[in-house]
Amino acid sequence: MEKTPKAYIAANKDIFLNDLFDKLRIPSISSQSEHKPDMERMALHWRDYLLQSGMQKAEVFPTAGNPIVYAERIIDPKAKTILIYGHYDVMPVEPLELWKSAPFEPEVREGHIWARGADDDKGQTMIQVLGFKTALALGWVKCNVKIIFEGEEEIGSTHLEQFCKEHKEMLQADVIIVSDTGMVGHDTPTITAGLRGLAYWEVEVTGPNHDLHSGHYGGAVANPINELCKLIASIVDDKGRITVPGFYDDVVPLTKEERDMIAQIPFDEEEYKKQLNIQAVHGEEGYHTLERNSCRPSFDVCGIWGGYMGEGSKTILPSKAYAKLSSRLVANQDHEKISKLVAEHLTRIAPPYIKIKVTPLHGGQAYLCPLDLDAYRAAEAAYEKAFGKRPLAVRSGGSIPIISTFERVLGLKSVLMGFGLPTNAIHSPNENFPLDIFWKGIETVAEFYNCYK
């Protein structure tokens, strides 16, 4: 047999698919308590499968929630170690009537694998495991490999942070490898190199101590909704810049290399506008939409309420107004610092005729993977071999909390080797994964072991 990943994969397609289908058949829905036994079953299945797949050791760790599967293959304590993260839980499947085939009866149809979890994250974790198996068969695995699969990713990874803290030694590695993200398109291999962070506040503005008759008081007493609107309006200037002093202090400017890479991402602005039914895009002056939504901070009001919200008219000058404010943050901005900056700014600029209370609700650090990281370079080379194209390093505008948890708790960077496509319908009916990308993904992972030295 020819010693290439492609050949090995071709020779094992049926086995590989069967192995994936075994996992897709278990309805491991973490958010529905009736599936609790399926979570256990899934974890045990993984343990056994990983032991059969070249791991020397595999164990199921109970947590206060769903169990965590850990496995390892230590070939040389002095060699480099990668820690592969994935999750075995899936999203609910409702509405069932929209599925063309049963969500937990996987099948191949029109060149795609159809099932809940086909992509997120059973398909992608199998790409990692099968890539490892392939590399192992080819004698390419020169590093230690650790695996951690959790069962609560879709419900907030509730017990993962504690587990990491309690098993720091066991989880020690040089880098974390994650396949739970996407590619920008079928022919555009992609490594997600950045994630935005988040700061989130609830603001309460109080005017008079009770709702007033707008006739008897209107014009003479400050209206908390009017004032809240003014405060919110003042946070972003005409150029789309956030006006809070110090807000941009720690933002690392986009490099020319990054901007060039972003410029290569296929983007059809007309189609984008059409999809959202908007007449124009809007954001910070001097940046492209794909930069604004991933590499630059944002300031969005996620919710607002106050006064009369019913039918018709009620003429009041309300006592209270509320808003949920959020900022997506970028690499190097500390969410706690920003949270404090914005809260203090709002409190400072609030006029004396209202009271303001700013409550930070939630936060998360941004993430940025250095493009000169060994593992990143190995991943880049691996994608290029499998896809025939250098992958783009793109930043995602969203947040994956576990990635910043890993950085904070374990001190480790992650390389996000995602293979999902925007059309894979994750979290939706008819989740699927294109077969050709599945094979190429396995090949990429196998090549990674050959490139990671």
Added chain:
Amino acid sequence: MEKTPKAYIAANKDIFLNDLFDKLRIPSISSQSEHKPDMERMALHWRDYLLQSGMQKAEVFPTAGNPIVYAERIIDPKAKTILIYGHYDVMPVEPLELWKSAPFEPEVREGHIWARGADDDKGQTMIQVLGFKTALALGWVKCNVKIIFEGEEEIGSTHLEQFCKEHKEMLQADVIIVSDTGMVGHDTPTITAGLRGLAYWEVEVTGPNHDLHSGHYGGAVANPINELCKLIASIVDDKGRITVPGFYDDVVPLTKEERDMIAQIPFDEEEYKKQLNIQAVHGEEGYHTLERNSCRPSFDVCGIWGGYMGEGSKTILPSKAYAKLSSRLVANQDHEKISKLVAEHLTRIAPPYIKIKVTPLHGGQAYLCPLDLDAYRAAEAAYEKAFGKRPLAVRSGGSIPIISTFERVLGLKSVLMGFGLPTNAIHSPNENFPLDIFWKGIETVAEFYNCYK
């Protein structure tokens, strides 16, 4: 007997009070359908009482709602005619447990009459009727007198406008006299000389066609809440002036005489702030609180909503944002013109990356009584005789829709001879009316007939 109103009233106190109590005992609550028979009873009672009180003719007119009582005493078709407006319906009495005496069992206690309707408007309509009776006894009634009492004031005067339209001839008069407003204080006789008008809009701002993930879109797509806040914030400038072009075009400036009169109104700013629990008052630069809340237009957001309003945080860039906006208008501003101006302005300044829909919901004209009107001057002189003080002409910041309806449909100005005090607890438990003001009110009305030539 001495021929003064005071003496006549003193001689008839018991009868007058008994006559009032007869009315206060009827639970004519217009908003509660179980009181429908009481509305009929109340109207018939008034008809009979007015016939006994010097009216030549009194009639109950059915409407699609509660009946309207009309009465008249025509002494000379060439003489001047006044039309007295009042209402015989009252507000509900809940919560009953807070009343110190039963709401429909009137009693005199600590120098006050206690009952639902003691002020609003049975007490005040009786001041008119008893004042007329007194003047009649003194031979002072030189004008024709018409009376219209409706039974739906507390539920929006639903059928009054149609009635006015259908009975224009019958209701012809020189002026309307209304006792349904207040005095600024016990020792400060007051005539309400102005009412603010109203324009009211609902605004809907649409961004993307569905709620978006604030991570994937935040910063790149306009947020309808942020944009709505900007629009609202832009409507009032730093000096508290409304920025809509043309908004102030028709506003009649306050005269020195009016400002001097307003300066005489007792006003304790510290107490005002304490009552509302605010640190500072706020409004248009260059105007006093009592001018801002009555003689100048206002712009208040009565309600706002959009996006996520639940507990905790949800990171969305919402599709929609809504607000209820209102402006109190002042004399000479046409509510339909302003309604159009503001709607067009908002539509014009809305940026291209959002859609805006402005729906006018509601409106009413402001009212201003010329201080040189014969009837106003007569009322002023009458108050001065009874109270020993020239009454202040004050404008109220609220609206009384029927007053502008009368002006529009019948072409008549109204003189608002109110005698209520802020402590009378109208619409609340323990509604009351001070006896001394009741007698002085009757005296004032009697004097009015002597002064109105």
